[in-house]
Amino acid sequence: xxxxxxxxxxxxxxxxxxxxxxxxxxxxxxxxxxxxxxxxxxxxxxxxxxxxxxxxxxxxxxxxxxxxxxxxxxxxxxxxxxxxxxxxxxxxxxxxxxxxxxxxxxxxxxxxxxxxxxxxxxxxxxxxxxxxxxxxxxxxxxxxxxxxxxx
Numbered sequence: 001x002x003x004x005x006x007x008x009x010x011x012x013x014x015x016x017x018x019x020x021x022x023x024x025x026x027x028x029x030x031x032x033x034x035x036x037x038x039x040x041x042x043x044x045x046x047x048x049x050x051x052x053x054x055x056x057x058x059x060x061x062x063x064x065x066x067x068x069x070x071x072x073x074x075x076x077x078x079x080x081x082x083x084x085x086x087x088x089x090x091x092x093x094x095x096x097x098x099x100x101x102x103x104x105x106x107x108x109x110x111x112x113x114x115x116x117x118x119x120x121x122x123x124x125x126x127x128x129x130x131x132x133x134x135x136x137x138x139x140x141x142x143x144x145x146x147x148x149x150x151x
Contacts, residue, residue, distance in 0.1 A: 013061035046150035049097045086138040
């Protein structure tokens with residue numbers, strides 16, 4: 001029930017942000033209030049990832065997130081044609097969350113780090129980081145890494 005309330009609050013704040021961005025750009029307070037939605041959605045993405053990972057439905061979660069990002073890009077394009085919506089930011093967050101989750105699991109069972117695995121983790125994070133910096137996504141690298149703060 002709490003997760004649903006957080007999502008509803010985040011959606012309402014996002015609506016305020018979009019009203020401020022598109023309809024009332026002179027009222028900066030709407031944008032400030034609306035920007036509170038991003039950390040709430042980041043929390044929801046992290047919780048959704050960990051829930052899906054534990055239930056074995058991570059692939060389905062990623063598919064739904066991909067469909068949402070692609071479909072919502074269509075109306076988003078009319079207002080912000082030079083940017084990708086935040087759904088793509090969250091999509092880039094998933095592999096980062098996966099690497100962090102794998103590392104947490106490895107440390108919990110006190111498994112020694114295989115150097116090849118460590119290099120693979122570093123390569124994944126580096127590729128995602130470069131992609132986040134180069135693509136015009138919402139919140140850039142900060143947005144991609146933000147969900148990792150929540151466990």
